[in-house]
Amino acid sequence: MSELLDLGAAQDRLISLARPGPVLDLPVQQALGHYLASDLTARRTQPAHPLSAMDGWAIRGSDMPGPWRIAGESAAGYPYDGTVTAGQAVRISTGAIVPDGADAVLVQEQCTVSASELAFAGDPPRPLNRHIRPVGLDFREGATVLHRGDSVTAGALALAIGAGHATVPVHVPPKIAIIDTGDELVAAGNPLASGQIPASNGPMLMAMLAGMPCDVTGSDPVPDRLDQIIAAFERVADVDLVITSGGASVGDHDLVRPALEAIGAEVDFWRVAIKPGKPIMVAKRGSQVIIGLPGNPVSAFVTAHLFALPYVRALMGASAPLPVMVRQTCTSALPKTGKRAEFIRAEIDAGDIRVLPVQDSGALHAIAHADALIYRPLFAPACEPGTVVEVIHI
The missing domain is CATH 3.40.980.10 (MoaB/Mog-like domain)
Structure with a gap:
């Protein structure tokens, strides 16, 4: 034996x-659950222009504390095509391009408009560009955005598309x-x-x-x-x-x-x-x-x-295929183990782990309700409720 x-x-x-x-290029929308067969690099920079992180007004910081003359508007997808000059303010939406010449955004809740003039009644943004997303904040063209073996999750799918890819390499x-x-x-x-x-x-x-x-x-x-x-x-x-x-x-x-x-x-x-x-x-x-x-x-x-x-x-090409173990508090007492590692069926209870009552190897009820497996190494001593243990979430 x-x-x-x-x-x-x-x-x-x-x-x-x-x-x-073998490797194939799969449309990104069909790649959910796959693993990348090679690194993925960005084909574009995001953001490609400085963008406003708030609804408000784009100004030159040197013009503080105002007032300003309203020169126009920059909306998402419809940028202001001029340059902000001394004493000018441009209405700006979240996600819109910050016009040339502007280096600060004032949030709209601290501003008042009278006729064609803007007044500001709050504290200046600190730092001055606090409400501006700089070029390349997310990624720059040529940078590796996802690695070989990464899982194509919903978030990874969005990142791949944002980086300019319509397909991704998978096995x-x-x-x-x-x-x-x-x-x-x-x-x-x-x-x-x-x-x-x-x-x-x-x-x-x-x-x-x-x-x-x-x-x-x-x-x-x-x-x-x-x-x-x-x-x-x-x-x-x-x-x-x-x-x-x-x-x-x-x-x-x-x-x-x-x-x-x-x-x-x-x-x-x-x-x-x-x-x-x-x-x-x-x-x-x-x-x-x-x-x-x-x-x-x-x-x-x-x-x-x-x-x-x-x-x-x-x-499928996963770089880390084995289950991940995390550490959580077990609210149940655990007996000592012998010359075999044990995996105890358990459920998650308010963030802690609780052992399911029936641990027989033929009991279907336990696997139907198990959220986790508690890992008990060889020759582990008995432990009281409240002990931190290693757990695989399932």
Whole structure:
């Protein structure tokens, strides 16, 4: 029996297998959820002209405290085409270009207009250009605005467009197949015989991948017969990643590993020092990677967050594919751990973390309500409520 592999070493070995696909230029509006395949540089400067940050009046600071003669208006999209000279003021809108000659903006609430004359009754802006956005405040032409491996979020999408891009370079989305194995499994909605249960892992894994722009396929559960599991693998020989659930342990009916050997796949590692999820398996067949998750729903759920989803992100070109851990206060007591790191299902409660009451590896209720996984390292001591712990938000 193989020795248990450390979590960090197992994750590193898995991520090292990822080979992102070819690069394509995708319209920015279609790139949400992808990762950039190269750095993105600005094709323009923003703002390209000094802009007003307030509604008010553009003046020359040397003319303070006024009064001023009103010379015209600068609106967003309709700049004033003259130059502000001594004693002149130009009405200006937020986002409008500050006219040549002006170096200050007076906010409108501190100004009064009588006929064609402007008076000011407040304190001068300090510094003088306080209400002016300078050229290049956001970015300048040629500057790197987004980096290779960055996620194309809604904000990144806006930045790319603002920097002058209609398309962005991303990797071709990976093809993924999900195989659920087990004699006891029945597709959702079908009648159950004695000893059978609805097959929830496959649909759950597809739902976990739904937010990623990948080509994901599933199938009805595959029974614990070696020939049928081999056939299931052969049907998906052309995909980049196969995720299985069930059949990865050491029982007489755990046939995923023999099936992998039969199709010529090489097991990279098997069994990781974590709880739940110890019997996770990773194998390689040519350029295809197979991730064998445990069959217990909670174990599959946890290991998908720790291994399957990070690997998909790595396939898509993410620079930081592994889940991020943050530190939060736990309002529940936590027992000591042993020779496996533990991931405890928890919910966020007013900014703190609270352990969910049922932690059994087959309990679906806990994963339905879990907002987070509390990470407990090997041989961690017991801790009282109020202890700061490391947490993965899910």
